[in-house]
Amino acid sequence: MAEKFDVIVVGAGPAGTACAYTLAKNNVSVLLLERGEYPGSKNVMGGVLYRKMMEDIIPGFYKEAPIERPIVEQRFMMLDKESAATFSYKGMEWGKEPYNNFTVLRAKFDQWFADKAVEQGAVLVNETVALACIVENGRVVGVRTDRPEGDIYANVVVLADGVNSLLAKSLGFHKEFKPDEVALAVMEVLKLDKRIIEDRFNLEGDQGCTIEIFGDSTKGILGTAWLYTNKDSLNIGVGTMLSGLIKHKLKPYELLEYVKTHPMIRPYLQGTDQQEYLAHLIPEGGYRSMPRIVGDGVLVVGDAAQLVNAIHREGSNMAMTSGVVAAETIIEAIAAGDFTEKTLDVYKRRLLDSFVGEDLKKYKDATHHFEKYPHYFEQYIPMLNRAASQMFTVDGTSKREKQRKIWQGIGTAGEKMKIARDLFQAWRVMK
Amino acid sequence: MLHIVACIKQVPDTKIIKMNPKTNTMDRSSAPAILNPYDAHAVEEAVRLKARYGGKVSVVTMGPPPAVKAIRKCIEIGADEGYLITDRAFAGADTLATSYSLTKALEKIGTLHPIDLIICGKMTIDGDTGQVGPGIARRLDIPPLTSVNKVVELEQEAGIAIVHRKLEDGYEVIQTSLPCLLSVEKEINEIPYSTLPNMLRAARYQPVVWSVDDLGDVDRTLLGLKGSPTIVAKVWPPEKPKGGEMLQGTSEEQVQRLFSILMERKTLFRDVGMRKGGGPQ
Numbered sequence: 001m002a003e004k005f006d007v008i009v010v011g012a013g014p015a016g017t018a019c020a021y022t023l024a025k026n027n028v029s030v031l032l033l034e035r036g037e038y039p040g041s042k043n044v045m046g047g048v049l050y051r052k053m054m055e056d057i058i059p060g061f062y063k064e065a066p067i068e069r070p071i072v073e074q075r076f077m078m079l080d081k082e083s084a085a086t087f088s089y090k091g092m093e094w095g096k097e098p099y100n101n102f103t104v105l106r107a108k109f110d111q112w113f114a115d116k117a118v119e120q121g122a123v124l125v126n127e128t129v130a131l132a133c134i135v136e137n138g139r140v141v142g143v144r145t146d147r148p149e150g151d152i153y154a155n156v157v158v159l160a161d162g163v164n165s166l167l168a169k170s171l172g173f174h175k176e177f178k179p180d181e182v183a184l185a186v187m188e189v190l191k192l193d194k195r196i197i198e199d200r201f202n203l204e205g206d207q208g209c210t211i212e213i214f215g216d217s218t219k220g221i222l223g224t225a226w227l228y229t230n231k232d233s234l235n236i237g238v239g240t241m242l243s244g245l246i247k248h249k250l251k252p253y254e255l256l257e258y259v260k261t262h263p264m265i266r267p268y269l270q271g272t273d274q275q276e277y278l279a280h281l282i283p284e285g286g287y288r289s290m291p292r293i294v295g296d297g298v299l300v301v302g303d304a305a306q307l308v309n310a311i312h313r314e315g316s317n318m319a320m321t322s323g324v325v326a327a328e329t330i331i332e333a334i335a336a337g338d339f340t341e342k343t344l345d346v347y348k349r350r351l352l353d354s355f356v357g358e359d360l361k362k363y364k365d366a367t368h369h370f371e372k373y374p375h376y377f378e379q380y381i382p383m384l385n386r387a388a389s390q391m392f393t394v395d396g397t398s399k400r401e402k403q404r405k406i407w408q409g410i411g412t413a414g415e416k417m418k419i420a421r422d423l424f425q426a427w428r429v430m431k
Numbered sequence: 432m433l434h435i436v437a438c439i440k441q442v443p444d445t446k447i448i449k450m451n452p453k454t455n456t457m458d459r460s461s462a463p464a465i466l467n468p469y470d471a472h473a474v475e476e477a478v479r480l481k482a483r484y485g486g487k488v489s490v491v492t493m494g495p496p497p498a499v500k501a502i503r504k505c506i507e508i509g510a511d512e513g514y515l516i517t518d519r520a521f522a523g524a525d526t527l528a529t530s531y532s533l534t535k536a537l538e539k540i541g542t543l544h545p546i547d548l549i550i551c552g553k554m555t556i557d558g559d560t561g562q563v564g565p566g567i568a569r570r571l572d573i574p575p576l577t578s579v580n581k582v583v584e585l586e587q588e589a590g591i592a593i594v595h596r597k598l599e600d601g602y603e604v605i606q607t608s609l610p611c612l613l614s615v616e617k618e619i620n621e622i623p624y625s626t627l628p629n630m631l632r633a634a635r636y637q638p639v640v641w642s643v644d645d646l647g648d649v650d651r652t653l654l655g656l657k658g659s660p661t662i663v664a665k666v667w668p669p670e671k672p673k674g675g676e677m678l679q680g681t682s683e684e685q686v687q688r689l690f691s692i693l694m695e696r697k698t699l700f701r702d703v704g705m706r707k708g709g710g711p712q
Contacts, residue, residue: 003631031631038463125630147627 004153005031005123007330008143009160010130010167012039012114014316015302016160018057018323021113024120026331031152032114032122033145035129035161040110044187044280045316047228047235048210049104053317057324058116065112068103068230069208070095073201077264079215080385084264095207103208103228103235105189132170133157133298139339140171140297155339156330157298160323163281165304173292173300179243180371181285183223183310186252187237188260190272194232200268201229211268212313215381217259221248222370222377224313225259227268233275234268236260239282241371252279284310287364294348296341299326309359311366311430318356325350365429376426380419383410433486433587435477435548436540437510438533438567439470441494441501442557456666457557464497466504469552473615475622476582477550478509484585487511487544491536493521493529499638506633507625513638514540520643523656526558530566531653535646537567547587549612553578564614574611580619585609 007023009016012034020032036042048071054061062070073090094100118124134142134151142153159167163182168174201209208229217225223240238256245252259265283289283306290307293300301307302319309318329347333339351357370376387406397405410416441464448462477488490505491514492498502513516536524532540546549571551564561577568575580602581595590609595602597616625633643649652658676692678685 003628123631123634125627125634128627128630145627147624147630150627152627152631 002142002149002151002153004142004155005029006154006334007031007156007158008033008152008154009122009158010143011035011160011162011302011304012117012124012126013043013110013160013162013302013319014113015304015307015319015323016158017110017113017117018320019158019160019301019327020122020124020323021057021117021120022324022327023330024117024122026327027121028327028331028334030122031154032117032124033128033130033143034114034124034126036126038111038126039114039124040107043106043110044185044278045106046185046187046226046237046239046313047103047105047230048101048313049109050101050314050317051099053320055098057320062099062102066104066108068105069203069206070099071101071103071210072203072207073209075209075211077211077213077215077217078381078384079213079217079262079264080382081216082263083385083389084213085381085384085388090209103210103230105230105233130161130167133159133167135171138296140295143167155297156333156344158323158326158330159298159300159304160302160319161304163283163303163306165300168291168300168304171295171298173295174304175291177242177281177283177285179246180241180368181283181289181306183239183241183282183284184245184252184279185237185239185282186256186277186279187235188256188274189230189276189278190234190236190269191275192232192234192272196271197229197232197234203229206231213259213265215377215385217262217265218244218255218377219248219250219258220374220378221245221250222367222374225256225265226313227265234272236265236269237278241284241367242281243371282310282315283308284367286310286367287360288368290360293351294341294344297339297344299329299344299347301326307356307360309363311363312359314359318359321354321356322351325354363430369425369429373422373425376422380422432544433481433484433548433585434489434544434546435480435486435550436489436491436537436546437470437473437477437505438537438549438551438564439474439490439492439501439505440467440555441465441492441498442467442555445556450668464500466501467552467555467557469554469556469615469617471504471508471552471622472617472619473550473552473613474505474508474510475620476613476615477548479620480548480582480585481509484587486547486587489514489540489544491516491533491540493517493524493532493536496640502638503633503636506636507629508622509625509629513636514641515638516641516643516646518642518654520651520654523659524654525659525661526560526562526566527660528654528656528658530563530570531658532646533563534567534570535649536641537571539641539646547609548585548592549573549610551612551614553614553616561614564612568612571610571612574607575614576605576607576611577614578616579613580616582613582619 006028007030009020009032012032020030023030072095075088078085129146130143132144133140140157144151211227213225218240221240221244225238228235238259293305301322307318308315326347333343390406443459443462444465449458451458481488488510489512490510493516554561565575578597579594580597583593585592593606678688
């Protein structure tokens, strides 16, 4: 007779583990299934973990979790071919408790987080692939794994199996992604001496810095590149919408190579050794692409529910919150002894009322807008660079004359109107 | 009831481990700890014998507390019980001290449930010596059979086992008395994908943990660094061969080229000739 748990969580990433942790802590019997050799072994993100949502789950986690560096400076680079206009904020309040965010290496962090769930009583089984949900009378009652005697049952199955959720697809919740709903991110971890990192990025001690790079870093395609500091390594990556890569016939690793050799970026990477190469899909379709996330005996969380805020590079925090909200819903369902869609639907309502839903709704048109009008990246960033260059080059021209030239350089009155309209539109989709 | 005990070790994955270029020692933090691959086959063989003859499979290891993970791996394969002996006093043990500590653990396990057969992996991938198995057999005064690649038969009542030992150009069939100790080759079996019930059992499994004091009558001078006469004086990576010429072309061309090289370097050719007891000059 196959074993039965209260809950099976499929996938030990931030969403699944947050869910399993919360359930186990409340004495719910929970099985956490992970396909990788260990949690984190197959997980990828740019590298920034936000403190708030993690701390809602484990207060003071940063004191013992394997974090890399608390971020005290966030730079934003508007990149042209041979120039960059950079905006940055650095604040010492981010360098001490309670901190704002951290860089983490997922292979280490996810493993630690899953161990915490196990400490609470969750049963973690690695190297096991969930192939499909077991459905009886239209209700999800368990999971079929790829192991011999591999069927396992539960009152509720939580699908946290990531961006390309096989199980959500098997239930018909997910359709195949369209290229404009998903971004492809490639990243390298580059080894570099701790001291050199601190000198090169103007940091003291443990402090960290993140750089988001727009414009030429994606050759004008919608997307970003990033450069983050770990303890003794750097994460350099680039992510773009799949549709953009296809349209421009670009290969992601070629784009990453382009970023790495860009004259504005190259100096940061001097003397590094490649340690790892990672690639992953990111669901960036936003609110409009959100699949069905509740059914009889089943909930969908994290990337599998497409909970990513591409504009603000947020995902793991939304994943964690969704995992916790799912767990809380399940705990109530257990108390009521009712695991139907009607009861579990509370999850969806709470999620959409939380910051997760609010942010997804706020930016529901943003990605689509920038995807549709590529001139933000293709034209305006170079324009900004030209303007900065003209303004700050001392060549005997008066400042008033410089301003006049910059204004003229933007184009005719019609073109200026178009830019004003575009900026207004951009403000509208972001507001 | 037949009782088979496999001795296992958690080792760094030497396939991916990095060497510290300054000290020439293994940087253990650079590689995950895994169950020694040879030992997995030892456990699998024990599990197969249990399937054939009934009984119970235990595993024992000496190591730091995280070695529990290696024991869980054995439970996944199908072992019934796991024993971890862990104590600061064991630290720094060479193969002599390790075999002593494991012998003490095996003696204690034997008092709980008499042991019919001990199976070890051929060697560990971090030490490569293959000495601990035979060392245990010597201390327990039971026959050690190394390089075993097949267990033909096991007769607990008659107290005999028949096994194949791998030789350079074949194998020998050996009958031995029980209890005995086998150290096994990888080829002895293939490890199947574990069942989900075994995975679940392993995930929850807590092994029996013993310190030195739990092992009873132990001579502490024989443990750990103190009990280890071997010292690693120096470690260095093998020197990479420099230069050389790769022979190209068809077999015939390569032989021609090799022949002319050997002819050119007459000294080498003469040496070869001399060793053979006078060949062509």
